[in-house]
Amino acid sequence: MRPRPEREREELDRRRRRKQVQFAFLFSLLVFGLLLIWQSRVLVLPIAVGALLAYLFRPLKDRFYIPGLPHEARVTLLFAAVVLMFAVGFSTVRQHIPSEKQKLELKVRLKYKLNKKAQEFLGAKNTEGRPSPMAALLARETEPMLARINEFLDLTPEEQDLFLRYSTGYLGESPIEERFLEYFQANLNAGAAVSRDPAASTLAPAPAPTPMVTARTKDPVGEAKVREMTEAPHSTLKDELSIWILAPLVFLFLGFDNGQIRRYFIGLIPNRYFEMSLTVMDELDEAIGAYLRGTALECGLVGFTIGLGLFLLGFPFPVAMLVGFISGLANAIPFLGHLIGVVVAVGYALIAEDLTAILPFVNNENLPIAVIIVIAVATLLDNVLYAPVVLGGAVHLHPLVVILAVFAGSAMLGFWGMLLAIPTVVVVKTAAETLYKELRDYRII
Amino acid sequence: MSVRKIIAEKLMWETLKRWKKSSPELDRIEFLRTVPFFGELSTWQLKRVEEVVFERAYEPNELIFEQGQPGAALFLIMEGQVAVEIYHEKFTANLATLERGAFFGEMALLDQSPRSASARATVKTRTLALYRNDLIHLSQSDPETACQIYRALAGIIGDRLRSTNELVQETTGERVAA
Numbered sequence: 001m002r003p004r005p006e007r008e009r010e011e012l013d014r015r016r017r018r019k020q021v022q023f024a025f026l027f028s029l030l031v032f033g034l035l036l037i038w039q040s041r042v043l044v045l046p047i048a049v050g051a052l053l054a055y056l057f058r059p060l061k062d063r064f065y066i067p068g069l070p071h072e073a074r075v076t077l078l079f080a081a082v083v084l085m086f087a088v089g090f091s092t093v094r095q096h097i098p099s100e101k102q103k104l105e106l107k108v109r110l111k112y113k114l115n116k117k118a119q120e121f122l123g124a125k126n127t128e129g130r131p132s133p134m135a136a137l138l139a140r141e142t143e144p145m146l147a148r149i150n151e152f153l154d155l156t157p158e159e160q161d162l163f164l165r166y167s168t169g170y171l172g173e174s175p176i177e178e179r180f181l182e183y184f185q186a187n188l189n190a191g192a193a194v195s196r197d198p199a200a201s202t203l204a205p206a207p208a209p210t211p212m213v214t215a216r217t218k219d220p221v222g223e224a225k226v227r228e229m230t231e232a233p234h235s236t237l238k239d240e241l242s243i244w245i246l247a248p249l250v251f252l253f254l255g256f257d258n259g260q261i262r263r264y265f266i267g268l269i270p271n272r273y274f275e276m277s278l279t280v281m282d283e284l285d286e287a288i289g290a291y292l293r294g295t296a297l298e299c300g301l302v303g304f305t306i307g308l309g310l311f312l313l314g315f316p317f318p319v320a321m322l323v324g325f326i327s328g329l330a331n332a333i334p335f336l337g338h339l340i341g342v343v344v345a346v347g348y349a350l351i352a353e354d355l356t357a358i359l360p361f362v363n364n365e366n367l368p369i370a371v372i373i374v375i376a377v378a379t380l381l382d383n384v385l386y387a388p389v390v391l392g393g394a395v396h397l398h399p400l401v402v403i404l405a406v407f408a409g410s411a412m413l414g415f416w417g418m419l420l421a422i423p424t425v426v427v428v429k430t431a432a433e434t435l436y437k438e439l440r441d442y443r444i445i
Numbered sequence: 446m447s448v449r450k451i452i453a454e455k456l457m458w459e460t461l462k463r464w465k466k467s468s469p470e471l472d473r474i475e476f477l478r479t480v481p482f483f484g485e486l487s488t489w490q491l492k493r494v495e496e497v498v499f500e501r502a503y504e505p506n507e508l509i510f511e512q513g514q515p516g517a518a519l520f521l522i523m524e525g526q527v528a529v530e531i532y533h534e535k536f537t538a539n540l541a542t543l544e545r546g547a548f549f550g551e552m553a554l555l556d557q558s559p560r561s562a563s564a565r566a567t568v569k570t571r572t573l574a575l576y577r578n579d580l581i582h583l584s585q586s587d588p589e590t591a592c593q594i595y596r597a598l599a600g601i602i603g604d605r606l607r608s609t610n611e612l613v614q615e616t617t618g619e620r621v622a623a
Contacts, residue, residue, distance in 0.1 A: 062586045063585070063586060258496060259496060259497065266499055267499075271501060271507060271509070274499075274501060274574070275510060275514070275515075275517040278499075278517050278518065278576050278578075279515070442514050442515065443511075
């Protein structure tokens, strides 16, 4: 038998070696993990969305408890219900996603109507028949913005070619309506007027629609370009869809988890920090859960209010709900969310024709103003009622942090980055605060 | 117990026995059955409790929790021995030595007040820990099971209060007599 001091020294050495191995292992795991995330960064978003959905639906899963019914059966039932709900929602949305032809029609219609409305509004004359000074000032101020919108809505030569092909029926689609062809011609005439005279204002009266433009003769180069235009987006969409299949899979497998993931991570934590880590994880879960579920509910309420308001203004029901859905989703982006809602809803209001509003005082002329009022009311209700009641005492962030986070998210991941920026900041802030508090309470620091 | 629950239990227990012979889950359920705290729970209720407890292993002389720290969980001794101690400035008093089947730290199931004593494993020890908030969540998803656990907890705290009162009465009586 070896002497006691020698055994103690060996034990100390063993502990030191164990710590070194643990540190090396954790460090390599971290580096490898970050590298893996970076290499497969396109998968991060669908995984995050699937995990977020699983997190949002977890209280429902916990409440949906039937004695004797296995956990897996419960989750499968719940998953089937959620998939059914989303399938119905997506198929409704998909029916209203415009096809290539409808997109071209939309652009032509939007450009024509926008310029027409701008002319009517900004070309207002006073009682003496002279242009009103206010209208002239507004016209001068908004001209650059309108020019930019016009530039955005201009059809490229390939798109013009495609539009003309669709005008007589193309790829099995019915021919484009006569009035859209007239709008197209009017837009072309207005563009030609501006290009002839660069000093001419974009607000110059658009030439009246002239009789139909004749379709061009088919040329092989144009045909190839058109085919490229119509086919390329489909392949991209297919790739996107194959990546997004991960979201429901992540949702399902996280749903099957019955606390095993939590138990696994808690199992890795040394005994000294066991109770503290339980408290930290729980407080974090509570704060983030309250924030995310509150935000989801708040967005749902805002979307529903806008959808209902637009329906009362005479928007067709599916369009009202679709615009409500987009506005509700965008509401998760602080400050910019309502603006996105306004752009989408006013955009539709500008091109809407022959609407029959439920409210008697709304007509095609004042529809854009009525839409802005509906969104303003929804914003007011959100600030005064929904957010305080639903979010209550959830995590509070400084407005500057919110703005910086939204811009950083946008720079990194575009629209989705803006949408996920605030939840990410909330997670990091709550984690840091809770960890620091508990480390002090447990007298570790 | 209702017919529905008897059938549910029969179905679940038969399945468990068929598929999980001598699994760690089954061992934990069997152990929980022997603890007075969960004595009144049926098998499917014990399965629910087993799903939320954490198994922890301690080396000899390792602290399980320390006096003064906020309490978060109740501990059940599956294997080994635990000493419950109170530290004073000059000495350490050993209040009790607990063995397999015993539990400690039950006040943590009620609030986050600081631990009144420390618990230290005296030999290699395995415990099951039931976290306070998991019990609260259980009371929302399965109120009947949580209610039975809380009733057992109330009974234990009542017994201890009675013992303390008797002790106080005895001490006061001795002082008056003296």
